[in-house]
Amino acid sequence: MLELSSNVAALQPSATMAIATRAKELIAEGRDIVDLCVGEPDFPTPEFISEAGIQAIRDGKTRYTPAAGIPQLRAAIAADLKRLSARGADVDPHGIVVSAGAKQALFNVIFSLFSAGDRVLVPVPYWTTYPELVQLARAEPVFVQGSPERSFKVTVEDLERAAAGGRVKGLMLNSPSNPSGAVYSLEELEEIARWAAERHVWLVSDEIYRRIYFGGTVAPGILDLPAELLERAVLIDGASKAFAMTGWRLGFSYTSRELASKLTALQSQTTSNATTPTQWAALAAYKQTEVADAEVERMRQAFEQRKNTLVQLFREQLPDVPFVEPEGAFYFWVGTKGLAREGEGSMALCERLLAEAGLALVPGSAFGDDDFFRISYAYPEQTLRDAVQRLAASVR
Numbered sequence: 074m075l076e077l078s079s080n081v082a083a084l085q086p087s088a089t090m091a092i093a094t095r096a097k098e099l100i101a102e103g104r105d106i107v108d109l110c111v112g113e114p115d116f117p118t119p120e121f122i123s124e125a126g127i128q129a130i131r132d133g134k135t136r137y138t139p140a141a142g143i144p145q146l147r148a149a150i151a152a153d154l155k156r157l158s159a160r161g162a163d164v165d166p167h168g169i170v171v172s173a174g175a176k177q178a179l180f181n182v183i184f185s186l187f188s189a190g191d192r193v194l195v196p197v198p199y200w201t202t203y204p205e206l207v208q209l210a211r212a213e214p215v216f217v218q219g220s221p222e223r224s225f226k227v228t229v230e231d232l233e234r235a236a237a238g239g240r241v242k243g244l245m246l247n248s249p250s251n252p253s254g255a256v257y258s259l260e261e262l263e264e265i266a267r268w269a270a271e272r273h274v275w276l277v278s279d280e281i282y283r284r285i286y287f288g289g290t291v292a293p294g295i296l297d298l299p300a301e302l303l304e305r306a307v308l309i310d311g312a313s314k315a316f317a318m319t320g321w322r323l324g325f326s327y328t329s330r331e332l333a334s335k336l337t338a339l340q341s342q343t344t345s346n347a348t349t350p351t352q353w354a355a356l357a358a359y360k361q362t363e364v365a366d367a368e369v370e371r372m373r374q375a376f377e378q379r380k381n382t383l384v385q386l387f388r389e390q391l392p393d394v395p396f397v398e399p400e401g402a403f404y405f406w407v408g409t410k411g412l413a414r415e416g417e418g419s420m421a422l423c424e425r426l427l428a429e430a431g432l433a434l435v436p437g438s439a440f441g442d443d444d445f446f447r448i449s450y451a452y453p454e455q456t457l458r459d460a461v462q463r464l465a466a467s468v469r
C-alpha cells in the first residue's frame with residue numbers, strides 16, 4: 074500500500090472534476106451530452122493580450138523573473154486596482170505578489186496565515202478549494218450558513234454565531250460568489266470588514282469575478298473600504314476570469330508589504346515565478362486599460378444576457394425549482410427541490426441527469442450544500458436553452 078504523508082492523506086481531488094470527467098468520457102464515446110460543468114469563460118483571450126505573450130517569447134522573455142513578478146506588472150496591477158477602487162485607494166506595488174493563478178495566491182496566503190489550531194470561517198456555499206487549502210495548512214474550516222432569503226450571503230450575526238466556538242483567525246469571503254452568483258453590497262462588505270478588524274480576524278477576499286457584475290461594471294471590493302479596516306486583509310484577484318486567461322495561469326494577492334514578503338519567500342521555494350511570457354501578456358491586459366475595458370465589457374454583457382435568458386427560461390419552464398438570481402460571475406445556483414426524487418442527494422441527482430438526460434451539472438455537495446447544484450452559463454445561449462429543455466423534460 075502507498076504510504077502517503079499525513080500532509081496529503083485527507084486531500085481530495087477537485088470535487089467539480091468528477092462529473093466533468095465522466096461527461097468528457099461520454100462525449101468521447103459519441104453520446105449527446107450538454108456539459109455545463111466548466112468554470113471558465115468560453116471566449117478566447119483578447120488578441121492584444123495573446124499578441125503580447127507571443128511577442129514576449131519572440132523577444133526572449135523566457136527566463137526566470139523575480140518571484141513576486143516583474144516590477145512592470147506589479148506596478149500596472151497596482152495602478153489598475155487604484156483606478157477601479159471607488160475611493161481611489163493608494164495601492165503599494167510591493168504588496169502585490171503575482172502567482173500562477175489565483176489558486177496559487179490563495180495557497181500562499183492560507184498556508185502562510187493559518188496552521189494547526191487555527192479556525193477559519195468559510196461561508197456556505199463555498200468555492201470547493203477553500204476548505205481543502207485550509208485543511209492542507211492543518212487549520213480547521215468552520216462553515217457559516219447564510220440564509221436563503223439573503224442569497225446565502227452571511228451577516229455579522231451569522232459570523233458571530235459561528236465564531237462562538239473559539240477564537241477565529243480567518244474568514245474566506247468570495248464576492249461575486251462561485252457557486253451562488255451572489256454579490257455583497259458595499260455596506261454589507263463594510264460591516265463584515267469592520268467585524269473582522271475589531272476581532273483581529275484575517276479577511277481573505279477573493280474578488281476574481283469582480284469584473285463580471287450585473288449591477289454596474291465592477292462589483293464592490295475591499296479596496297472600496299476605508300483603509301483602517303484593511304490592516305488584516307488580503308485581496309485575491311487575477312486575470313483568469315476577467316480577461317479569459319484561465320490557461321495562462323496569472324493571479325495575484327495584495328496585502329501588507331510584511332505579509333507579501335513572506336508569500337514571496339514561500340513562492341520562491343515552490344514554483345519561483347508565474348510563467349514569464351504570461352506575465353508580459355498580463356502586463357498588456359492591466360496596462361492597456363482602454364482596450365482591455367472594451368473587451369471585459371463585451372464579455373460582461375454576454376454573461377448578463379445569458380443570465381437573463383436562464384432566469385427567464387427557469388421561470389417559464391421550471392417554476393417550482395428554486396434558484397438564486399445571480400448578480401455576478403457566471404454560475405446559477407439551483408435547488409434540487411422539484412427535480413430530485415425522494416431521498417436523492419445532489420450527487421445522485423446529477424448522476425441521473427447525466428445518464429438519463431445527457432446533462433452534466435456539478436452537485437451542490439461539492440460546495441457544501443447538498444440541496445443545490447451548479448450550472449455554469451459560460452456557454453452559448455443555444456446550449457443553455459437545450460439544457461433547460463432537458464431539465465424540464467426530466468421532470469415531466
Ligand SMILES: Cc1ncc(COP(=O)(O)O)c(C=O)c1O
Nearest residue numbers: 112174175176200251311313324
Ligand atoms: C472563486 C474562485 N477563486 C479562485 C479561482 C482560481 O482562479 P485561477 O484560475 O486564477 O487559479 C476560481 C476558479 O474557478 C474561483 O472560482
